[in-house]
Amino acid sequence: MHPHRYFDPDPATRAIATDLYARVESLPLVCPHGHVDPKMLATNEPFPDPATLLVIPDHYVTRMLYSQGVRLEQLGIPSRDGTPVETDPRKVWQLFADHYPLYRGTPTGAWLQDEFEGVFGITERLSGANAMAIYDHLEACLARPEFLPRALYERFNIAVLCTTDAAGDTLEHHQAMRAEGWGNVRPTFRPDMAVTLSHPSWHAEIDRIGAATGESMATYASFIRGLEARRAFFKSMGATATDHAVLVPRTERLADADAAATYARALAGTATAEDADRFAAHMLMELARMSVDDGLVMQLHPGSFRNHNTRIFDRFGADRGCDIPIATEYTRNLHPLLNAYGNEPGFTLVLFTLDETTYSRELAPLAGHYPAVVLGPPWWFHDSIEGMLRFRHMATETAGFYNTAGFNDDTRAFPSIPARHDVARRVDATFLARLVTRHILDEADAHEIVVDLSARLVRKVYRLGE
Incomplete structure (x- = not known):
């Protein structure tokens, strides 16, 4: 940044x-x-997996995805009416990464990039192509005592x-x-x-x-x-x-x-x-x-x-x-x-x-x-x-x-x-x-x-x- x-x-x-x-x-x-x-x-x-930490509970993140046609079920958000939802955090993360350009010019995008770089040491921009590599990096960080x-x-x-x-x-x-x-x-x-x-x-x-x-x-x-x-x-x-x-x-x-x-x-x-x-x-x-x-x-x-x-x-x-x-x-x-x-x-x-x-x-x-x-x-x-x-x-x-x-x-x-x-x-x-x-x-x-x-x-x- x-x-x-x-x-x-x-x-x-x-x-x-x-x-x-x-x-x-x-x-x-x-x-x-x-x-x-x-x-x-x-x-x-x-902390749990990266998707549960950074995507699923953050309504700043999920509302943008929903506005572009991503269903909340796909994001693993728990339902209260029994609607089946995605349970694989890697799939949730991949979907988030595929749509990451949606946050260009928004405060959410600024915060996320600052989190990735300042907290987790990630300088590469998240994308659909590098989603799993970044997920693995975040998962390894979250397993360490300093996180x-x-x-x-x-x-x-x-x-x-x-x-x-x-x-x-x-x-x-x-x-x-x-x-x-x-x-x-x-x-x-x-x-x-x-x-x-x-x-x-x-x-x-x-x-x-x-x-x-x-x-x-x-x-x-x-x-x-x-x-x-x-x-x-x-x-x-x-x-x-x-x-x-x-x-x-x-x-x-x-x-x-x-x-x-x-x-x-x-x-x-x-x-x-x-x-x-x-x-x-x-x-x-x-x-x-x-x-x-x-x-x-x-x-x-x-x-x-x-x-x-x-x-x-x-x-x-x-x-x-x-x-x-x-x-x-x-x-x-x-x-x-x-x-x-x-x-x-x-x-x-x-x-x-x-x-x-x-x-x-x-x-x-x-x-x-x-x-x-x-x-x-x-x-x-x-x-x-x-x-x-x-x-x-x-x-x-x-x-x-x-x-x-x-x-x-x-x-x-x-x-x-x-x-x-x-x-x-x-x-x-x-x-x-x-x-x-x-x-x-x-x-x-x-x-x-x-x-x-x-x-x-x-x-x-x-x-x-x-």
Whole structure:
């Protein structure tokens, strides 16, 4: 890979970007939000075959293949309806390699190439012709001790890694790592199943919370106590943040009696769709109130139409690359929450979006005013080279750099973590270099800011220490 990849082609800008990037290239990785399975690090078992590691679980990879006519059955993705799927990982890998040109010009292609070269020492471009030779090389790597999960964690220079965990999770793997004294892996409290009355696992999730806390969960009051108790447990296990995914960031404070009645209808199985929507809006208010009380940073990820392809969801379940962004409105939807808690000095709300049109119109102005609001980095479809540049161009003039939360990789694909951070650091170096060459920013300031964007801001926003 070219050492100056992603930098501006203008020689003066590129020279400054190169110097800025050198300041942060080797800084430890701070990963405040992601979806790495803590079991992987707790057990430290060898990774499976290359296809199971790099293709089958990565919906960034599989959605592109599906869009070009490759069936998910051919990729070995487990079905939940009994559909037979491919079980030979070599066949899955060959199919992936045959279609590797599909990733040209995409962030997935950049991450994959960085993984192949930076993690596994493969400089040859993957193709159908060399697929099996590269598979054999990867398989041999994965059998060696230096490619065990913990060895890679240390090799990647990860300072802290936060997972995403349901409210009812036991956190047994986090407990095991803490008891052993290994690593800095922290849980993140995600109560989506518990506060979404229409979720198919809602009853099971509140039962888990009740079992873990001793609360009956038979009333709204006990439900709230159960959530508060779980937050306290997560915090005792090192959590510094919560995470919430909603379709629409609607917030509304219900009267206690209305919330209790809605909860009772949900227990009885008679809650309506409007009940579910209003209860979710009310619970965002309650969860913000809890964050004011206990200091956990609140992350909000709205705007994803989950499982848009019903046929794929029915056959293979969630997280198969079928989620599609929708237009999202923040100013009116968050007005109740921000008027209640946005001025509280102990409250931090990190806002994400899949709707780039909101950067300059809504999100940057909100972050540029409310002390509690911080902008999360470009997310999902936009955590790309051009997506990150668009974010900086559209948000910086109003929100500045210091109302943003640095970078997080938001990944399930553990080997891609260094590549994702590297892309972000190169893009930020490029953006800052452009400001310097246009005499908007002093070069000395740019050298300070690039470290802030790579390391200091994320630690400050997520309360992860110096």
